[in-house]
Amino acid sequence: MRKTIYLLLTLFVCTTLRAQLTWQEVGPGIWKAQCGTLEEYTLLSVAACQPNQEGLSKMPFVDIPALAQKITPTFTDGKVYLQLPLQRNERLYGFGLNFKGVQQRGKIFELHVDHYGGKDNGRTHAPVPFYVSSEGYGILINTARYLTVYAGSGARKDSPDAPEVKDRNTDKTWSSRPYSDAVSVFVPAQGVEIYLFAGPTMMDVIRRYNLMCGGGPLPPRWGLGFTQRTQRLFTASDVVSEVDAFEEKGFPLDFVGLEPGWQSKAYPCTFEWDKGRYPDPASFIQTLKEKHVRVNLWTNPYVSPDSKIYESIYPLSASHTVWCGLVPDLASSQARKIIGNKFKEDHLSIGVGGYKIDEVDGYDHYLWPDVSLFPSGQSAEQMRQTYGLWVQRLTTELFRQCNQRTFGLVRGSNAGGNNFPYVIYNDYYSHQDFITALINSGFCGVLWTPEVRSSKTAEEWVRRFQTVVFSPMAMINAWSSGTKPWSFPEVASIIKEYALLRMRMMPYWYTTFAQYHFDGIPPFRALCLDDLSDKTGGLTESLNNNNLDENPYLEKIVYEIKDEYLAGDALLVAPLFVGETERDVVLPRGKWYDFYTGEYVGNGEVIKVKPGLDRIPVFVRDGAIIPLMEPRLHAPQAGETVNIEFCHYGTADGSLRLYDDDGETFDYEKGAYSWREVLVRHNKKGKLWGTISKPEKGKPNTIGRVTWKFMSE
Numbered sequence: 001m002r003k004t005i006y007l008l009l010t011l012f013v014c015t016t017l018r019a020q021l022t023w024q025e026v027g028p029g030i031w032k033a034q035c036g037t038l039e040e041y042t043l044l045s046v047a048a049c050q051p052n053q054e055g056l057s058k059m060p061f062v063d064i065p066a067l068a069q070k071i072t073p074t075f076t077d078g079k080v081y082l083q084l085p086l087q088r089n090e091r092l093y094g095f096g097l098n099f100k101g102v103q104q105r106g107k108i109f110e111l112h113v114d115h116y117g118g119k120d121n122g123r124t125h126a127p128v129p130f131y132v133s134s135e136g137y138g139i140l141i142n143t144a145r146y147l148t149v150y151a152g153s154g155a156r157k158d159s160p161d162a163p164e165v166k167d168r169n170t171d172k173t174w175s176s177r178p179y180s181d182a183v184s185v186f187v188p189a190q191g192v193e194i195y196l197f198a199g200p201t202m203m204d205v206i207r208r209y210n211l212m213c214g215g216g217p218l219p220p221r222w223g224l225g226f227t228q229r230t231q232r233l234f235t236a237s238d239v240v241s242e243v244d245a246f247e248e249k250g251f252p253l254d255f256v257g258l259e260p261g262w263q264s265k266a267y268p269c270t271f272e273w274d275k276g277r278y279p280d281p282a283s284f285i286q287t288l289k290e291k292h293v294r295v296n297l298w299t300n301p302y303v304s305p306d307s308k309i310y311e312s313i314y315p316l317s318a319s320h321t322v323w324c325g326l327v328p329d330l331a332s333s334q335a336r337k338i339i340g341n342k343f344k345e346d347h348l349s350i351g352v353g354g355y356k357i358d359e360v361d362g363y364d365h366y367l368w369p370d371v372s373l374f375p376s377g378q379s380a381e382q383m384r385q386t387y388g389l390w391v392q393r394l395t396t397e398l399f400r401q402c403n404q405r406t407f408g409l410v411r412g413s414n415a416g417g418n419n420f421p422y423v424i425y426n427d428y429y430s431h432q433d434f435i436t437a438l439i440n441s442g443f444c445g446v447l448w449t450p451e452v453r454s455s456k457t458a459e460e461w462v463r464r465f466q467t468v469v470f471s472p473m474a475m476i477n478a479w480s481s482g483t484k485p486w487s488f489p490e491v492a493s494i495i496k497e498y499a500l501l502r503m504r505m506m507p508y509w510y511t512t513f514a515q516y517h518f519d520g521i522p523p524f525r526a527l528c529l530d531d532l533s534d535k536t537g538g539l540t541e542s543l544n545n546n547n548l549d550e551n552p553y554l555e556k557i558v559y560e561i562k563d564e565y566l567a568g569d570a571l572l573v574a575p576l577f578v579g580e581t582e583r584d585v586v587l588p589r590g591k592w593y594d595f596y597t598g599e600y601v602g603n604g605e606v607i608k609v610k611p612g613l614d615r616i617p618v619f620v621r622d623g624a625i626i627p628l629m630e631p632r633l634h635a636p637q638a639g640e641t642v643n644i645e646f647c648h649y650g651t652a653d654g655s656l657r658l659y660d661d662d663g664e665t666f667d668y669e670k671g672a673y674s675w676r677e678v679l680v681r682h683n684k685k686g687k688l689w690g691t692i693s694k695p696e697k698g699k700p701n702t703i704g705r706v707t708w709k710f711m712s713e
Contacts, residue, residue: 017075021068021194027051029062029198029208035073036080036191041331041378042142043129046386047416048393049214055518056211062198065137071194080187082194084139088161092151092183093202093526094131094138094443097124097424099433102440102526102560104131105152106177112146113384113412114362116428122149125361125388125424126413128444130209131183134528136199138209140415141185141192144382148186155180203529207520210445214419216516216523217447221663222294222353222635223407223421224509225254226499228484229298229356229477233261235277236284242484243293251485251496252503252633255294257356257409259479268302268325271309271342282350292634294353296408298479301339301360301391302327309342318380319373322359327368330390331376331383340398348398354408355395357422360388361412388412392420403665407473409449418445419517423473425449431464431577436562438471442525449473454481458488459613460578465495466616469502470573472524494614500631507627507644507658512568514659514673525566530588561586570624570649571595574609574617582610583617591622593649598711600650620711623652625678625690638664641704646678646690649711654680658692661700674699680710688713 021033067085074081086092092105098120101107109122116124129147132138141147155163155178163178197208210216228246230239239256246253260266264274273281285295302325303313310326316335317326328335359367372380388410399406410422424446434450441448449471455461465485468474476483485499486492515521522529564574564585572592574585589604595618601607609617620626626647629636636642639662648654661673677693690708695701 019073019075021071021073023064023068023196025064026195027053027208027212028056028059029204030056030212031064031068031196033068033071033194033196034191035194036075036189038191038193039143039189041144041382042193043144043386043389043415044142044213046144046331046389046393047213047414047420049212049416049419051213052211052215052518052520055215055520056208058519059204059208059211060200062200062204065135065196065198067137068196071196073192075190078190080189080192082141082183082185082187082192083156084183084185086133086152086181086183087135088181089134091134092131093134093528094128094440095149095151096122096127096129096440096444097437097446097448098440099124099428099430099437102436102528102562106180107151108153109149109151110146111149113360113388113414114364115411116426118428122147123362125411125426126417126444126446127385128413128415128446130415130444132197132202132205132209132443134202136201136205138197138205139183140195140197140209141187142195142415143187143189143192144385145188146381146385150180150184152180152183153177154182154184156182203521206443206445206522206529210418210516210520210522213416213445215518215520216445216513217407217419217421218405218513218517218668219407219421220405220635221506221510222254223405223473224506224513225474225635226252226502227255227257227296227473227475228253229257229259229296229475229479231482232259232479233277234258236279236281240284240287243288243291245484247291247633249486250633252499253293254635255296255353256288257296257298257477257479259298262297263299265304265306267300267323268304268321269299270304270307271299271346272307273346285351289351292637295351296354296356297347297352298356298358300358301330301387309338313338316375318368318383320368320371322366322368327372329374329376329378329383330387330394331374331378336390336394340394343395344398344401348402353404354399354406356409357388357391357395358411360391360410361426385414389414389417389420392417392422396420400666403667405664405666409473413446415445423447423449425451425477429453431460431467432563435467435565435575438524439526439562439565442522442529445522447472447523449475451475451477452483453477454483455488457578458491461488462491462494462613463576463578463616466498467573467575469498470567470571470616470618474499474502491613497614498616503633503635504628504631505626506635507629507642508568508570510663511627511657511659515569521569523568527561527564527566527572527586527588530566570621570626572619574619576611576616582608584608585617585619587619591650591652592619593622593712594618595620598649598713600712620649622650623654623680624649625654625656625680627656627658627678636663636702638662639700639702641702643705643707644703645707645709646680646692647709647711648680648688648690651712653682658703660702663702672700674701676703680708
């Protein structure tokens with residue numbers, strides 16, 4: 001008996017081991033630690049992202065956070081358990097593209113690429129294993145495995161800050177979810193790589209993460225215009241007629257999306273044009289290009305037996321099919337070459353501008369099962385976590401070879417995909433949750449669109465449309481409904497006003513995305529990432545101030561705000577939803593002004609607004625300068641000169657670095673870009689006046705006549 005116990009104890013000691021991590025600085029404010037036997041196949045290796053060293057070099061110097069030495073990996077049964085300490089008032093954000101809540105402490109996630117099913121449980125389109133803390137640090141777990149995360153849930157018996165024991169019979173404060181002082185992560189692998197990002201602010205943490213992954217994408221100007229996705233079985237003539245209708249009715253349009261009917265077979269796909277609906281694809285695309293409209297193609301990556309590449313891709317595909325189509329093993333360079341050549345020959349060579357890549361996320365009942373085998377030797381689990389990265393990488397490289405930028409849609413992504421020019425979308429359709437997802441996208445290095453599809457009423461149509469104007473991609477997705485901007489005639493004038501506003505704001509959006517690329521600043525983000533906030537990312541003077549009269553943020557910001565967000569450096573957007581005629585808006589510290597009128601609205605307070613249906617509440621910081629171009633139906637062409645009106649808000653001096661390049665190619669990577677310094681100052685008489693720096697010799701200059709408008713005078 002004693003011998004048996006001794007053997008069991010020996011076995012436990014041999015299979016359970018706590019390790020001490022050794023940290024290596026791999027970039028300014030970024031450290032990496034490795035433990036156990038590492039897998040070569042990771043999220044970052046698939047994304048193949050190259051750090052933006054220039055952007056990182058501009059970040060403030062910081063020491064390694066103190067918690068680095070307190071992160072404890074435990075090895076048992078060939079797997080890794082991570083324990084990451086938490087402080088009492090610490091808040092956590094991130095853990096992927098979530099739709100219901102913003103502050104994630106206390107939640108449990110299974111980080112697993114999947115369709116979003118209505119619950120923030122980790123099964124989502126981008127289950128990025130990265131989180132940022134209100135204490136000014138961030139953690140990335142670089143593995144392509146499914147992760148189980150207890151984000152401040154589950155208390156160890158040897159915890160240094162254990163929860164208080166309470167008697168449920170007599171204590172009304174008893175909780176079935178006791179306090180936990182750690183993030184615990186289960187990694188089903190023999191080793192793992194961990195990245196630690198320092199602040200000092202939460203924004204600094206996210207910037208370092210984005211820049212390490214290459215910086216955000218810089219779309220072509222036309223990608224930031226307006227897009228309409230046409231009905232599923234439209235023909236070439238149907239599409240041309242719809243494009244002409246946009247022009248005739250005065251609605252802007254920069255690219256149209258063709259849904260499954262453009263292919264000869266779909267679900268699974270041939271990737272080949274249907275000759276009945278599109279008899280001459282090259283001529284069709286050229287016709288639209290002459291109308292200044294690009295074409296974006298829907299597809300999924302599963303190969304139909306009728307595709308000309310079926311035989312060649314067969315030995316390079318998984319053991320299981322999706323909709324009876326082959327699943328290319330994209331971890332194989334040979335498979336990527338076959339798919340890439342097909343796309344290049346049939347699509348890019350005739351001028352296709354981008355892709356909508358569907359069905360690379362879930363559900364389990366139709367995607368390949370976890371028992372599938374892939375010729376490359378990667379597990380089905382690893383492929384599930386990275387397939388969205390592979391298709392983004394493959395198609396992005398194709399456009400790069402043509403020196404043409406793209407901007408598309410994808411259903412699945414993950415860590416490392418920050419630099420890919422893709423926006424995530426899904427089939428879930430809650431307007432409120434779409435806004436929460438837009439806020440959460442800023443924590444995890446992805447882009448998300450609250451697309452418009454259909455609406456039951458004109459009110460819903462307007463409220464949904466107004467939000468896409470202030471999002472990464474201004475899109476109506478009419479693949480099923482056939483809706484158009486003018487589908488509700490009684491509000492068509494409001495829709496047109498906002499569609500044209502999107503176009504007028506293109507200089508602002510383009511500069512905002514340039515900041516994302518060069519500086520790592522997410523273009524759409526939560527209020528707790530406000531640059532004026534304190535070290536903890538909160539907007540309060542003290543978490544201990546319980547007087548709401550003195551501390552109006554306590555109720556709404558200490559925990560989360562999920563229905564208003566920052567859009568670029570200057571704007572605060574507070575959408576309304578169906579049935580709402582008024583709402584409360586939390587204003588960060590500093591003076592804020594109405595976007596439409598320039599009127600002062602408040603400073604660090606909660607205000608009530610009652611806009612009509614024709615307005616989505618938008619507010620501008622004191623001293624901000626918003627660059628606007630003239631209203632137009634299409635984005636400027638490469639190198640085209642446009643007139644700019646600079647709108648200054650408030651009474652403070654202002655400054656803006658306005659970005660410029662050719663708007664279409666990758667020549668900016670060779671230095672063919674410029675930043676123009678825009679200043680607003682008070683003259684000796686106290687009047688505001690503006691200046692813009694001269695264009696640099698040999699640098700792009702698409703700015704024509706400049707005018708100034710002082711909104712708050």
